[in-house]
Amino acid sequence: MKKIAIAALLASVTLFGADHVIDQKGKTFIPHEITVKVGDTLTFVNSDPFAHNAYTDDEANEFDIGMQAPGTKKTVPVKAAGKFDVECAIHPNMLLEVTAN
Amino acid sequence: MIKKSLLATLVVSALFTGATANDDMKKWLRPTEVPQPTNNKLTPARIELGKLLYFDKRLSKNDTVSCATCHSPARGWTDEVPTSKAVGFEGRVGPRNSPVVLNSAYQRHQFWDGRAKSLEQQALGPIEADVEMNMPLKELVPKLQKIKGYKPLFDKAYPGEGINKETIAKAIASFERTVVSTESPFDKYAKGDKKAISKDAKEGFSLFKGKAHCVDCHDGFNFTDGSFQNIGLHDGNLTGKELGRYNVKKRAAWYGVFKTPTLRDVTKSYPYFHDGSVKTLKEATVICSHGGRFEHNVKNKSDVMVDRHLSEAEVDKIVEFMKSLTGPDLDIKVPTKFPQ
Numbered sequence: 001m002k003k004i005a006i007a008a009l010l011a012s013v014t015l016f017g018a019d020h021v022i023d024q025k026g027k028t029f030i031p032h033e034i035t036v037k038v039g040d041t042l043t044f045v046n047s048d049p050f051a052h053n054a055y056t057d058d059e060a061n062e063f064d065i066g067m068q069a070p071g072t073k074k075t076v077p078v079k080a081a082g083k084f085d086v087e088c089a090i091h092p093n094m095l096l097e098v099t100a101n
Numbered sequence: 102m103i104k105k106s107l108l109a110t111l112v113v114s115a116l117f118t119g120a121t122a123n124d125d126m127k128k129w130l131r132p133t134e135v136p137q138p139t140n141n142k143l144t145p146a147r148i149e150l151g152k153l154l155y156f157d158k159r160l161s162k163n164d165t166v167s168c169a170t171c172h173s174p175a176r177g178w179t180d181e182v183p184t185s186k187a188v189g190f191e192g193r194v195g196p197r198n199s200p201v202v203l204n205s206a207y208q209r210h211q212f213w214d215g216r217a218k219s220l221e222q223q224a225l226g227p228i229e230a231d232v233e234m235n236m237p238l239k240e241l242v243p244k245l246q247k248i249k250g251y252k253p254l255f256d257k258a259y260p261g262e263g264i265n266k267e268t269i270a271k272a273i274a275s276f277e278r279t280v281v282s283t284e285s286p287f288d289k290y291a292k293g294d295k296k297a298i299s300k301d302a303k304e305g306f307s308l309f310k311g312k313a314h315c316v317d318c319h320d321g322f323n324f325t326d327g328s329f330q331n332i333g334l335h336d337g338n339l340t341g342k343e344l345g346r347y348n349v350k351k352r353a354a355w356y357g358v359f360k361t362p363t364l365r366d367v368t369k370s371y372p373y374f375h376d377g378s379v380k381t382l383k384e385a386t387v388i389c390s391h392g393g394r395f396e397h398n399v400k401n402k403s404d405v406m407v408d409r410h411l412s413e414a415e416v417d418k419i420v421e422f423m424k425s426l427t428g429p430d431l432d433i434k435v436p437t438k439f440p441q
């Protein structure tokens with residue numbers, strides 16, 4: 001698990017920071033915890049047959065990707081350091097804990 | 102790791118039930134424990150105190166309304182009138198149908214629009230609401246402090262904490278955590294008793310999980326995944342309470358959405374939907390399986406609310422299945438004597 005994550009990280013490192021793919025599957029975020037760097041991006045991919053969402057009310061990183069149809073993806077930047085929760089507005093039991101360094 | 106804990110739960114549930122359910126039935130079984138916050142673990146003293154507060158009409162301004170007035174054990178933990186009519190403070194009408202308190206312990210968000218995050222946070226709302234009990238907490242706390250009989254009960258339940266809004270809320274929440282579903286015929290079926298429900302109910306369950314897509318929202322043992330959905334009960338531009346969770350925050354995904362309710366004991370909780378506008382399970386099923394009450398011109402309707410082309414016989418089978426989710430009434434003795 002960890003190894004794969006590290007490999008994915010290394011593979012996607014660019015001059016502008018890494019992109020981290022978060023799968024929205026089975027009404028969960030996979031992974032549900034992630035450590036990233038400021039300047040990285042989070043890409044949400046909806047693998048379920050129904051709509052999802054992802055938002056955070058964290059002041060420094062605030063985003064809301066809106067209604068996300070099945071099979072689509074959306075990318076958001078990580079703007080500031082800190083710990084924050086990302087939730088799905090439709091399924092509030094979907095939680096992602098982000099630690100940004 | 103995961104395998105091991107799975108096995109452990111299996112063994113535990115086998116011990117409790119005397120039967121092992123097969124794997125895909127397991128997610129429908131009632132859990133053996135209710136979630137409890139670390140600062141308010143259940144104790145008999147807390148439950149007993151909470152129960153007295155829940156039924157005590159002195160928690161309202163003019164001693165006429167208790168929590169049980171609107172969420173009565175005799176009426177499926179709700180009030181069976183569309184919008185809490187003629188039951189609130191001096192007969193004032195609240196804007197929403199009273200939801201069931203049953204199993205609210207398992208929800209991450211309380212209220213139809215999810216505005217309260219815990220039962221503790223929720224309990225204080227209705228006490229102060231003018232259409233409910235109309236009792237400012239500033240007045241309630243001294244009122245309860247003056248009732249001598251309550252002091253030893255609070256001391257026993259929350260030693261050293263006193264009578265204040267926190268301990269009142271914690272005690273009521275503790276009682277609510279004991280208001281959970283009893284074993285329904287469906288539970289017996291899920292644990293392996295093939296004869297516990299009718300053939301129609303079994304077929305209804307298959308439709309519920311399959312063709313009818315009910316499980317896209319009414320998922321898990323409590324028959325809700327906690328999701329907020331717009332199922333097209335209203336069309337056009339929404340106003341006021343119809344906006345649902347959008348009133349908590351103007352997030353696009355929250356336009357006209359309401360919390361997916363539990364379907365356990367649903368035969369006891371009519372009328373249905375947040376506005377109490379539907380009287381029968383059949384009508385509710387028809388709405389939920391035909392793309393909502395309004396198929397067109399609904400802003401932000403859920404993408405799974407589409408016509409599933411069910412026959413009337415199929416709708417009837419799903420209703421039969423939902424009826425099998427009702428267990429015997431909880432054995433709760435309603436207090437007749439209150440602390441003086």
Ligand SMILES: [Cu+2]
Pocket residue numbers: 027051052053088089090091094
């Ligand atoms: Cu979601």
